[in-house]
Amino acid sequence: MSVVILRIAAVLYAGATAAYIVHFARPRHTRLATAGAALLGAAFLVHAIAIGVGCSEFGGAEFFSLRGGLVLMVWLAAGAYLLLLRFYHLPTLGAFITPFIVVVLVPALFGSPGHPELPPDAVRHPTLTIHILSAGLGVALFGIAFGVAIMYLLQEREVKGKKFGALFSRLPSLDALDRMVQRLVRAGFVVYTVALVAGTITATSVWKSAWSWDPQQIVSMVVWILYGALVQLRHSGWHGRRYALLTLAGFVLVLGSMVSLKVVPGVTRHTGDYGTNAPAGGPQ
Amino acid sequence: MSAREIFLVGLSHKSAPIEVRERVALSGEALKGALGELKRMDGVREALVVSTCNRVEVFVQANGVEPARLFFTSRVAEAADHLYVKSGVEAIRHLFRVSASLDSMVVGEQQILGQVKEAYGVASAAQAAGSYFSRLCNRAFATAKRVRTETDIGRGATSMSQVAVELVEKIFGNLKGRAILLAGAGKMGALSAKALAVLGADRILVTNRSPERGLALAEQVNGNFRAWEELQHLLAEADVVIVSTGAPSYVVTREMIEKAMKARRHRSLCLIDLAVPRNVDPACADLSDVYAYDVDDMEKAVEATHEARRGEALRAEAIVETEVLAFAKERETRAALPILAQLRRRAEEIARAEAQRTLAQVGSKLDEKGRRSVEAMAQAIVNKLLHGPTARLKQAASSGDGSLAGAAAELFGIEGEAPRPQSRDEAPAAASRAAASERT
Numbered sequence: 001m002s003v004v005i006l007r008i009a010a011v012l013y014a015g016a017t018a019a020y021i022v023h024f025a026r027p028r029h030t031r032l033a034t035a036g037a038a039l040l041g042a043a044f045l046v047h048a049i050a051i052g053v054g055c056s057e058f059g060g061a062e063f064f065s066l067r068g069g070l071v072l073m074v075w076l077a078a079g080a081y082l083l084l085l086r087f088y089h090l091p092t093l094g095a096f097i098t099p100f101i102v103v104v105l106v107p108a109l110f111g112s113p114g115h116p117e118l119p120p121d122a123v124r125h126p127t128l129t130i131h132i133l134s135a136g137l138g139v140a141l142f143g144i145a146f147g148v149a150i151m152y153l154l155q156e157r158e159v160k161g162k163k164f165g166a167l168f169s170r171l172p173s174l175d176a177l178d179r180m181v182q183r184l185v186r187a188g189f190v191v192y193t194v195a196l197v198a199g200t201i202t203a204t205s206v207w208k209s210a211w212s213w214d215p216q217q218i219v220s221m222v223v224w225i226l227y228g229a230l231v232q233l234r235h236s237g238w239h240g241r242r243y244a245l246l247t248l249a250g251f252v253l254v255l256g257s258m259v260s261l262k263v264v265p266g267v268t269r270h271t272g273d274y275g276t277n278a279p280a281g282g283p284q
Numbered sequence: 285m286s287a288r289e290i291f292l293v294g295l296s297h298k299s300a301p302i303e304v305r306e307r308v309a310l311s312g313e314a315l316k317g318a319l320g321e322l323k324r325m326d327g328v329r330e331a332l333v334v335s336t337c338n339r340v341e342v343f344v345q346a347n348g349v350e351p352a353r354l355f356f357t358s359r360v361a362e363a364a365d366h367l368y369v370k371s372g373v374e375a376i377r378h379l380f381r382v383s384a385s386l387d388s389m390v391v392g393e394q395q396i397l398g399q400v401k402e403a404y405g406v407a408s409a410a411q412a413a414g415s416y417f418s419r420l421c422n423r424a425f426a427t428a429k430r431v432r433t434e435t436d437i438g439r440g441a442t443s444m445s446q447v448a449v450e451l452v453e454k455i456f457g458n459l460k461g462r463a464i465l466l467a468g469a470g471k472m473g474a475l476s477a478k479a480l481a482v483l484g485a486d487r488i489l490v491t492n493r494s495p496e497r498g499l500a501l502a503e504q505v506n507g508n509f510r511a512w513e514e515l516q517h518l519l520a521e522a523d524v525v526i527v528s529t530g531a532p533s534y535v536v537t538r539e540m541i542e543k544a545m546k547a548r549r550h551r552s553l554c555l556i557d558l559a560v561p562r563n564v565d566p567a568c569a570d571l572s573d574v575y576a577y578d579v580d581d582m583e584k585a586v587e588a589t590h591e592a593r594r595g596e597a598l599r600a601e602a603i604v605e606t607e608v609l610a611f612a613k614e615r616e617t618r619a620a621l622p623i624l625a626q627l628r629r630r631a632e633e634i635a636r637a638e639a640q641r642t643l644a645q646v647g648s649k650l651d652e653k654g655r656r657s658v659e660a661m662a663q664a665i666v667n668k669l670l671h672g673p674t675a676r677l678k679q680a681a682s683s684g685d686g687s688l689a690g691a692a693a694e695l696f697g698i699e700g701e702a703p704r705p706q707s708r709d710e711a712p713a714a715a716s717r718a719a720a721s722e723r724t
Contacts, residue, residue: 028433159454160569162581164588169439173457174552237549240573 002054006071007109009050012043013078013102020094027170033091037082040098044078051075066262067108069136074101076133077140084144088180092170096147127198127205135195139254141188142227145181146251149244152177156241178239181247186234189227196224219257226250288329290420292375293352293367294341297389300366307360308340318355319412325351331412332421334382334403336396338389343379345416376420377608383428384604385437392437392593397428420611427607434603437596440589444472445479447585448556452483452524455554455575459485462523466490466505467515467535469497470528472558477505477526489522491515493529519544523551528558538567541574558582623689624674626698631670635662 019036023029051072081097084090151171158168171177199220204210211217230238230246295305310318315333322331327347333355334341342352349369356363370378381387383400404421407413413421432438441447456462464485466477469492477488488507491514492498502509510518519525519540529535536555545553555576557564562578569576639662647655673692680688692698 028436155454159451159575162577162584164450164585168454171454173454175455175457237551239550240552242572 002050002057003109005046005050005053006105009043009047010102010105010109012039012046013098013105016040016043016094017098017102020091020098024092024095024170027092030091033094036091036094036098037085040078040094041082044075044082047075047078066259069132069258069262070104071108072132073136073140073143074104076137077101077143080137080140080144090172090180092172093148093151096151097144100143100147127201131195131198131202134191134198138188138192138195139258141184141191142247142251142254145184145188145247148177148180148184149247152181152244153241153248156244174240178243181244182234182239185227185230185247185250189224189231192224192227196220216257216261219253219261223250223254223257226253288327288345288347289371290343290345290375290416291349291352292341292343292370292378293349293356294334294339295356295363295366295368296339296341296387298387299368300363304360304363304366305337305340308356308363309337310335310340315406316410319407319410322351322355323410323412325354327351330414330417332403332407332417334400336399339382339387341378341382343375343417373608373612376611377604379420380424380427380604380608380611381601383424384431384600385428386431386597386600386604390442391590391597392439393442394438397425401425419615423607423611427604430607431600431603435596435599437593437600439596440592441585442589443586444558444579444582445476447582448476448526449479449482450585451556451575451577452480452554455552456483456523459483459524461486463487463489463521464507465518465522465525466501466507467518467525467527468492468529468531468559468563469494469501470530470558473526473528474501474505476556476558477507480524485524489518491518516540516543519553520547522553524554524556526556526558527563529563531559531563532561534563534565536564536568538565538571541565541568541571545571545574556582623693623698624677627673627692627696628666628670630696630698631666632663635666638662 016036016039019032019039023032023036026032054068054071077097078101081094084093152174154167155171155174155177157163158165158171159174199217200210203212203217226246227250230243230250233243233246295308297305310333315335319331319333322328322333322342322344325346328344328351330345331352332343334343340356342355344352346352349371353364353367353369356367378387379400383397385392385394385396388396400421404413404417407417441450452459459480462485464477464480464487466473466488488502488505489510490498490502490505490507491510491512492501493512495509495511498512499509501507515535519536525536527536536557541553541555550573552573552575555564555568555574557576557578560579564576564578566576566578568574636659639659642658643650643655650658677689677692
């Protein structure tokens with residue numbers, strides 16, 4: 001059932017993507033941007049229903065798989081983007097965010113989540129929900145920062161290369177994009193920090209040790225340090241191209257580690273039996 | 285009484301040299317006086333004069349073209365060789381094209397619409413423009429707005445200083461809290477610095493080899509003068525640097541910029557070199573966070589705009605054409621509308637009543653399809669019967685002949701007054717038309 005609702009959401013996401021892309025090609029039609037935002041809002045709500053129905057169907061178990069994690073993340077990214085729209089006038093950003101949402105969501109539409117195994121009750125710690133949600137939101141914000149960084153690099157190429165073409169006139173100013181990347185990185189870092197703290201509390205309780213050299217923990221720490229460095233580097237004058245490139249690298253690392261750690265079986269205790277049979281363990 | 289028509293007599297940058305244009309151009313009180321004179325001439329009902337530095341055009345609704353021609357020839361004899369004359373739909377099209385900036389020297393430029401609006405305001409205040417020009421001009425303005433929103437004709441920069449503004453805007457967004465440095469006293473530099481004021485720069489710094497000219501320039505652009513020796517230091521301070529000196533070689537070198545970038549902790553720097561030969565080492569552009577442009581780059585951007593606008597102009601012409609034809613057609617219909625509407629209403633009432641009567645008698649024997657056929661037949665008779673009179677009344681009305689409409693009203697027993705105006709401005713327009721036909 002939840003998959004069917006998710007498919008409806010995906011159609012709405014695709015509609016929003018189409019509206020945003022056509023708006024990007026024909027910026028005079030400002031109504032398209034409005035339509036894109038409206039469709040995205042509708043998609044977000046339908047997606048929320050799908051998640052709710054999914055929770056009652058599988059007891060939240062689906063969010064312990066890669067598929068479920070991505071579904072959740074995409075939903076948070078859409079929500080974060082909608083929130084961003086309330087504060088900044090960035091109609092062209094939609095054309096860079098919504099396609100990612102659709103691409104990430106499409107694999108989740110085929111094949112039902114089946115009957116994902118519920119993680120053992122032992123890992124069901126109160127901080128676990130906070131850990132999962134904040135990790136998802138943090139990654140979603142890094143994802144949006146990734147989209148804006150791409151916009152920055154494209155616009156920088158136009159401005160520096162003296163092209164003054166279609167992209168030049170459509171994309172916002174370098175300064176606006178640069179500051180947006182910085183804000184998103186900073187917000188993402190804060191949320192991601194919350195995720196790590198919640199994760200550590202969960203790990204201490206479930207695995208009886210805060211740090212156990214689990215690959216997921218190591219990668220998360222690397223990501224945290226990288227984005228922390230980005231926040232810090234800002235104060236020493238880092239900005240623009242180098243900053244955008246680092247933002248790209250950070251997100252590639254996040255996404256790559258997320259996928260590979262879930263795909264390779266047993267590499268981390270964030271999958272399978274969550275280390276509850278082993279001396280230590282913990283959820284993602 | 286011959287038919288009243290709209291005429292245009294004018295000259296523009298396309299037909300007349302500046303020497304002639306500046307002699308016939310009018311503004312202020314002189315313009316009001318000329319409008320009054322035009323209005324008083326025999327057979328002129330309404331008049332509009334558009335006078336800018338690129339064109340002087342006289343639109344009249346009159347019996348003939350002579351009054352408008354006299355406007356020019358009575359004051360400047362040699363204007364006669366440069367005049368163009370248009371009438372009817374041609375004149376309407378011209379006004380629409382001018383308002384939409386399709387006839388401008390720089391196609392798509394923004395000012396002309398304001399200038400035509402102002403011209404209409406003056407003519408209206410002087411009571412030279414009445415209901416006809418009111419409708420004509422409003423339609424022309426609406427068309428211009430349509431062109432502006434539906435095409436990209438106004439997009440892009442058409443001058444070097446506009447290119448500079450566009451570039452700086454794409455780098456910094458705006459210049460709040462930032463500084464512009466104007467190095468050298470070249471004319472283009474000052475123009476660009478002034479144009480950049482729209483982005484709200486906090487400070488304008490001016491430096492020049494000779495302090496006298498530098499100080500004068502600083503006053504002109506509302507900036508602070510700094511000594512030329514401080515240039516290296518100023519490069520670290522300013523965010524946009526406009527260089528236009530007469531120096532034969534680079535005054536801003538790569539080494540200077542490298543040093544400045546370190547001092548400014550790699551905050552973005554925009555270098556605009558307006559000098560020929562160039563004053564900024566092109567190698568500066570290779571440094572990261574440095575955006576450097578020279579005259580060639582700026583000119584290419586201007587040319588790209590012109591090219592894009594040429595394409596958009598074709599689409600704009602199509603919009604203008606639709607609007608011109610719609611206006612001309614509307615004008616024809618409106619002229620004959622009050623009497624036609626009544627005539628049609630009366631006929632349709634009769635047709636409906638007769639159809640009802642027939643249906644009351646034989647309707648029970650007919651099925652739904654049959655009943656509809658009866659109604660359709662009655663309607664068809666009305667349409668066929670009124671087709672000829674409608675066409676002839678429209679034709680007569682558009683050529684200013686009100687007598688036929690009067691005859692029709694009399695013949696069909698219709699009161700002269702329009703019972704239900706179609707739109708808000710219909711009634712006064714009809715009234716003024718009635719008044720006009722009384723005078724003729």
